[in-house]
Amino acid sequence: MPLIEFTDKGLYCRAGDFYIDPWRPVDKAVITHAHSDHARWGNKYYLCHHDTRPILQQRLGPNTYQDIAWNEPVYMNGVRITLFPAGHIIGSSQVRIESNGEIWVVSGDYKIENDGISGQFEPVKCHSFITESTFGLPIYNWKPQTEIYTDVQNWIRKNQEVSKTSVLIAYSLGKAQRLLHPIAEVTDKIFVHGAVYNIHMALVNAGWKLPAVQRVTPETSKEELKGAVVIAPSSAEGSPWLRRFAPYEIGICSGWMQVRGNARRKNADAGFALSDHADWNGLLQACRETEAECIYATHGFQAVFTRYLNEHGINAKEVKTEYGDDELEPAELKLEED
Template identity: 60%
Template sequence: MEPVLTFTDKGIYCAAGDFYIDPWKPVPRAVITHAHSDHARPGNQHYLCTKDSVPVLQLRLGQDISVQGLAYGEQIYINGATVSFHPAGHMIGSAQVKVTVNGQTWVASGDYKTENDGISGAFEPVKCHVFITESTFGLPIYHWKPQSAMLGDIRSWIHENQQAGKNSVLVAYSLGKAQRLLYNLQHAVPKFLVHGAIFNAHEMLRSQGWPLPPVELITPQTPKEDFKNSLIIAPPSATGSSWMRRFLPYALGICSGWMQVRGNARRQNADAGFAISDHADWPGLLQTIKATGAEKVFATHGFSSVLARYLQENGLEAEEVKTAFGAEEDDTPVIAE
């Protein structure tokens, strides 16, 4: 039997449907798992994604793109393939792609996390014959604390900074992570001040009806007094820039799964590191793979060789696959000095 999906130099390809999933080179028809830049690239003739991803994709790639949105679970028939999207829990609108051809079902996960963060939607494992999984944090050392505990750590850190007369600056990826923090910390501080990259995405999502708190855009005219008793959220690209100097004196906290490793916060000259990630940890990866009931697993972007070898040693057919995913800022490992 021919495989439902194959791995090509343009991306994950479905020959029966003649489409690509998250292609990294321009193609006529692209099926998109989510709107992060490493999975949704410009130049494709037509995009298919979830309904919630449509405005995010248009924000990133332009209003004039040809795009169609589907509800979760809604089926579409593309030539000889049946395609549907299922919640991935990674960010607003993110999905796994289920593709069935001649009774054989493959699922491409894109990026996913298994803990419901309250705003991104609850992850749903999908039964399949073959599962293509990310492995961003595919090492046993990565085991996330419950979100409630991590948010408690962040609230305590903000309080400590206030007591010390310091402004609190959290670094988080502008699309996904920032909204997760804003949604879950909206009762912890009286005001949020944000970088322009976060403001644009946030305002677009609020305009779509997402229950996110109001934020204020930081400009050269923002009074220094406004920084006190507020939470400032900035993208990773802002760290170490002149833009940050306006917040002095401040404490810097980095929100990333890479903060699980001791020393990574120090290497980035941060005062605190919070291991809060929008990707599955090691237990989450293993639990998901088991829940799919897949007979074979392909491990992509991340510690794919480690995960594939572990699965093989535990009796499951598994392979490592090289892809061009993993270039979003939260996916970039901190390199030790």
């Protein structure tokens, strides 16, 4: 029996009797990160990184949580579990599992570039590596984030010159926080949507030092919004909620913006290919550095990615999971206002 099985409830470790990011309720769940397609409601026990816990609590309410540091072992039925930074969002971790000398690593979602808040992705040597492949095509190679930040900043300045509000569409957990520092270099007028605000406050209350933001409320005046930046989740796109910001320009921050057609389909004024996922070269680098004997590729372009790996002498298989495409906001975080 392999150390991790792919079951209809999720990735299951029989030897330790626990699941990793299960998509149906189970007794014991190890959580890679707090995005809703990975950390679901209804488990009896959640094990996660220290930084993930406050967000899980904010999202899922009271539950049995255990939080640990990176590289701090926990044992379940003699199976050794440790977490390592995945660089995806705050608290995101790879899960390393060791039993009788066999080592598996579940990547969760990850990116290689250090964004300054999520920790530096750390390659972990293992026998089997389960990797995401959201952007597993060679057309997805990101520009260095500093260049993208400069693009975003220039865009904001251009909007300020004509007294327009800059509305940035970004995932409320992860990209919204990542954007705060580069935005704060241009303006201190940062407004956020309620969904972004809730996560922001959960992090601030947990001790995170982030640039100050204000929640958009019905009382927020037109005058305050002139030249300001608003961060909102993608559920706000095309919604009446945006009307209060007129005149505004809308910019979408997502790896999918790499392809022009996607930006045009969304009717965005600007698209910034800023992603919290590894690009093509990042995925390849991560897979090589694990030195794994077998790579399992899931959610994304897994068929393409595994074929390429196999042609390049790396044994790879595709597996189906029920994780979503979290470069787009899941339905759960719908507008709380209006």
